Amino acid sequence: MKDNPFLVEDIVWSFKWLGHSKHGFTELVAFHRDYRPGKERYEANRNQSLFPKIWHTKSPEEAVKFVKSFHQNRTCCYGINPRTKISRATSGAPKRAGDSDIEMVMNFYLDIDPLGEPSNEQIAEIEVFLLKTETFFEDLKIGQPVRAFTGRGYHLLFAIPPTSVKEYPDIKNRLSQFRQGFQKAFAKDLSKLELKMDNTMDLSRLAKIYGTKKPGGRRVSRFYGEARKEDKALREYLLSFNLEAKRDVAVKVPEALPKDFERLLGRDEEVRQLWHGTGKTGGDTSNTGYDFSLVKKCVSRGITDIIDLTAILALRPKGGVRMSGKGMQYIKLTIANAIK
Numbered sequence: 001m002k003d004n005p006f007l008v009e010d011i012v013w014s015f016k017w018l019g020h021s022k023h024g025f026t027e028l029v030a031f032h033r034d035y036r037p038g039k040e041r042y043e044a045n046r047n048q049s050l051f052p053k054i055w056h057t058k059s060p061e062e063a064v065k066f067v068k069s070f071h072q073n074r075t076c077c078y079g080i081n082p083r084t085k086i087s088r089a090t091s092g093a094p095k096r097a098g099d100s101d102i103e104m105v106m107n108f109y110l111d112i113d114p115l116g117e118p119s120n121e122q123i124a125e126i127e128v129f130l131l132k133t134e135t136f137f138e139d140l141k142i143g144q145p146v147r148a149f150t151g152r153g154y155h156l157l158f159a160i161p162p163t164s165v166k167e168y169p170d171i172k173n174r175l176s177q178f179r180q181g182f183q184k185a186f187a188k189d190l191s192k193l194e195l196k197m198d199n200t201m202d203l204s205r206l207a208k209i210y211g212t213k214k215p216g217g218r219r220v221s222r223f224y225g226e227a228r229k230e231d232k233a234l235r236e237y238l239l240s241f242n243l244e245a246k247r248d249v250a251v252k253v254p255e256a257l258p259k260d261f262e263r264l265l266g267r268d269e270e271v272r273q274l275w276h277g278t279g280k281t282g283g284d285t286s287n288t289g290y291d292f293s294l295v296k297k298c299v300s301r302g303i304t305d306i307i308d309l310t311a312i313l314a315l316r317p318k319g320g321v322r323m324s325g326k327g328m329q330y331i332k333l334t335i336a337n338a339i340k
Contacts, residue, residue, distance in 0.1 A: 004220055006067050010211025014223040015060040015078070017146070019230075023104055023162060024082035025056040027097055028063060029206060030070035031077070033215045038278040054094045056086045067212055075214045077206040080107040099172065099324075102203040105163045106230075108175050109207065110145070110182060111198035112190075113153035117218075122193075126154060129189055136185055142234040146225035148210050151217050153195070155207065159228055160235040165203065174238045175201040199333070200286050202324075249328040251314050251321050258308040264301055271297055277318040288320045288334070295338035309335050 020026045035050040045051050053074065055066050067076045084103045089095045112130075114122055130147065133156075137144050145156035165171060176199075183190070183197050190197065208214070210223035257265075264271050273279030274294040283289060294316065295309055303309065313319055313331050320326040320334075 005213070006071055007211035007220055007222070008064055010221070010223045011064050011067060011209055012060040013225065014148070014210040015063045017157075017159070017223070017225050017228045018078070018080065018082075019106055019159065019228045020082035021058040023106070024084035025058055025086060026063070027079035027083045027206075028055040028057060028066045028209075029053070029077045029079075029096060030066070030074035032074050034073075036278055038276055041278065052096070054096060056083060056094060063209065067209060071212060071215075073215050076209045076212050078209050080109065080205055080207055081105055081203055097204045099203045103165055105165060105171050105175075105203055106160060108158055108160075108201060108205070109148075110156040110158075110179055111150075111153070111200075112156070112195055113150070113198070115194045115196060118152060123149075125193055126195065129186075129193060129195070130154060130156075132189065133182075133186065136182065140237060142237055143229065143231045146223075148207075148224060149219075149222040150208060151213050151219040151221045157225065158234060159230045160238070161230045161232055163235060168239065170243055171238070172201060172203055173243055174241050177241050177243070178238060198284065199330075200284075200288055202286075251310075251326075251328055251331060253314050253321075254311040256311075257315055258303070258305075258311055260303055261298065261308065261312055264298070264303065268301065271301065275316060287318055287323050288326075288330075291316065291319045291334055292338055295335055299339055304339070306335060309338075 015026065018026060030053040032050040032052070034048065035045055035052065053066075053070055055062070057063060057066075063078065070076055079097065081102050082104060083097050083101065085101070087095045087097045087101050112126065114126070118126070134144060145158050148155040148157055163171060168174075179197065179199070179201055189195075208221055210221045213220045265275060270279065271294070274290055274297055277287065277290045280290065280293065284292070291313055295313065298309060298312060303312075310331050313334060314321050316322065320330055
């Protein structure tokens with residue numbers, strides 16, 4: 001396995017399983033391992049050709065070609081939901097889609113990872129844990145998810161009949177409630193095994209193309225699914241949620257940052273980079289991932305007041321509150337996880 005930079009069969013099978021071809025394009029994105037976002041990095045990214053490579057296709061063969069072209073120094077990903085239109089920058093070049101560009105939801109996944117680089121024994125423990133989770137889905141009377149090994153942990157993949165975002169604009173919240181139910185049911189197991197679940201359930205979410213690995217990675221990811229089976233029962237279950245009682249309370253945005261944090265921004269380069277959404281070389285590099293890392297760093301620097309941490313999350317320019325409209329429940333959960 002170590003000698004294989006990628007596995008063509010897994011790339012093809014997983015691409016077909018996504019089921020996008022009848023409804024739009026699959027977005028392919030390759031991230032260079034040296035790429036760092038941010039205006040201050042623009043010149044370096046341009047001069048060294050580090051910007052993400054973006055393709056759109058309906059062909060699994062094109063996905064294989066994409067991996068062959070970029071796998072050596074880039075992490076190759078695809079969007080899990082179809083792009084009915086190709087998003088373009090003002091220059092005309094293709095650009096990554098955001099949630100507002102997604103018109104149809106067909107797939108989502110739960111992301112389960114160990115806290116550090118896992119040993120073979122730890123991976124085996126995760127696999128035993130996943131067997132235990134089967135009763136959870138049986139009790140809900142929905143199908144078992146497809147499993148995919150990510151190289152570190154596992155994705156549990158779910159396929160549902162195409163669901164219009166226009167018709168169900170709260171579908172993202174419904175996916176989040178489903179994840180929360182799973183996480184609550186197995187909270188003790190996750191803690192005991194030192195596993196974490198990604199809180200992100202964006203409709204435009206990417207996944208590393210199964211059958212590939214990160215440059216320098218130890219293990220190739222694997223896709224264990226077969227033919228696509230859309231779960232009507234799961235879709236009905238998602239649409240049955242009563243979200244009124246679960247609605248997140250909007251954040252009343254503070255007028256100013258805490259003085260202690262302003263001083264920290266002025267003298268601490270690590271904190272400053274996290275505040276601007278730059279500097280991370282691994283782990284979760286989403287907006288919410290930076291939120292979590294920033295709070296954790298603030299706590300380690302002595303800023304522990306909950307009100308101060310709330311203000312920092314609410315005012316971070318590219319944070320989950322500003323960019324995705326996340327509310328007080330998100331802030332409380334982020335702070336609670338960061339100060340554990």
